[in-house]
Amino acid sequence: MSFGKEINEIVKGRIKFNEPLSEHTSLRVGGPANYWVEPKDLEDLRAILQFALNRHLPWKVLGEGTNILARDRGFRGLIISLRGDSFQKLEFNEDTSYTSYECWKRECCKRKVVAGAAVILSKLVSEAAERGLGGLEFAVGIPGTVGGAVVMNAGVQSACLGDVISSVKVLSLREGISFLGKDELGFGYRRSNLGKEEVILEVEIELKKEDRNEIANLMKDYLRKRRETQPLGQPSAGCIFKNPSHISAGELIDKANLKGRRIEDAQISTKHANFIINRGESKAEEVISLMETVREEVLRKTGIRLEPEIEIIGE
Ligand SMILES: Cc1cc2nc3c(=O)[nH]c(=O)nc-3n(C[C@H](O)[C@H](O)[C@H](O)COP(=O)(O)OP(=O)(O)OC[C@H]3O[C@@H](n4cnc5c(N)ncnc54)[C@H](O)[C@@H]3O)c2cc1C
Known part of the structure; x- marks a missing residue:
């Protein structure tokens, strides 16, 4: 059943039909989503969510698709992208009362930042650094949006986004708009309990005044390591x-001698064994087959069962 006409009537923002997900995922694979909607504002978002609920239409919010493997037959349902202006807020609390010793003791030198879910994470990281706000250096070079980074609790070995988050503003059809404190977010290693029923709208982050040069040097180190080790x-x-x-x-994966292993254009990177790269024309099913090969070989050789970090969507 086609909902195109009704969606056109409801949504003020941009709508696309049969939109190829290969154009919206960093792995560049994936068939079409039936409906692609970029809500103009909160009201628009609420309306399309309500529509999806009423019509039992599966829906999914997509950030920059940097942690997603979309299957070749596409997504039967509605993909929501928040890339419109309404979800791009980036507000730094410029309160300078931290300068007194008393204030420092009360940790007034902490600064609140509110970022919309669609803000590109690297923009948040660089703007914080320019203002001499430390705490997000680890996130330099992690692609994607703030919303995706919250859901995934994105990070590196030594730090993750959950460390600096104080609260998240979400929209769900059952609860309306609510603010969830850090303790309610279920942050763990590359996980949170967000994103299944609710849409993240904004995130409040707490950063600390630090020396600008120290921040810049730390970020350089993180970036250098990334460039040296990742394709x-x-x-x-x-x-x-x-x-x-x-x-x-x-x-x-390296010990299982799988670096460089290929299935058509899907290849285990020779630079970083936990990356699969698309050499050009790869299909999602080839990436999935390669993942299965890796899991079987690693299990056979080491007895360890690897669990995917990426999320597979679609048919
Ligand atoms: C080269 C490369 C390097 C990477 N390095 C790292 C790294 O060092 N550390 C790391 O943790 N990750 C890394 N990643 C993975 C990825 O970048 C992160 O997981 C990123 O945070 C995902 O953000 P995104 O906007 O692309 O989210 P997507 O991939 O689009 O979505 C991820 C999940 O979040 C959900 N989601 C997104 N936005 C919202 C929202 N507003 N409301 C509700 N749900 C939402 C989606 O439905 C999906 O379930 C890397 C990826 C690449 C390609």
Whole structure:
């Protein structure tokens, strides 16, 4: 059944039909989504969510698609992208009362930042650094949006976004708009309990006044490490598998002699064994087959079962 006409009547923002997800995922694979909607504002978002609920239409919010593997037959349902202006707020609390010792003791030197879900994470990181606000250096070079980074609790070995988040503003049809405190967000290693029933609208982050040069140097180090170890020029979805508790997934894949293994244009990176790159024309099913090969080989050789970090959507 086609809902195109009704969606056209309801939504003020941009609508596309049969939109190829390969154009919206960093791995550059994936068939079409029946409906692609970019709500103009909160009211628009609420209306399309209500419509999806009434019509039992599956829906999913997509950030920049940097942690997503979309299957070749596409997504039967509605993809919501918040890239419109209404979800791009970036507000730094410029209160300077931190200068007194008393204030410092009360930690007034902490600064609140409110970022809309669609803000590109690297923009938030660089604007914080320019203002001498430390705490997000680890996130330099992590692609995607603030909303996606919250859902995934994006981070590196030493730090993650959940460390600096104080609250999240979400919209759900059952609860309306609510503010969830850090303790309610279920942050763990590359996980949170967000994103299933609710749409993240804004995030409040707490950063600290630091020396600008120190921030810049730390960011340079993180970026250098990334460039040295990751195949950044080629389409990928970052790390494919989560690290088991005591060893990195990349090390296990490397030890299983799988670096460079290919299925058509899907290839395990020779630079970082936990990255699968798309050499040009890869299909999602080839990436999935390669993932299955990796899981089987690693299990056979080490007894360890790897769990995907990326999310597979669609048919
Ligand atoms: C080269 C490369 C390097 C990477 N390095 C890292 C790294 O160092 N550390 C790391 O943690 N990750 C890394 N990643 C993975 C990825 O960038 C992160 O997980 C990122 O935070 C995902 O953001 P996104 O906007 O692309 O989200 P998407 O991939 O679009 O979505 C991720 C999930 O979030 C949900 N979502 C997104 N926005 C919202 C919203 N507003 N409301 C509700 N749900 C939402 C989606 O439905 C989906 O379930 C890397 C990826 C690449 C390609």
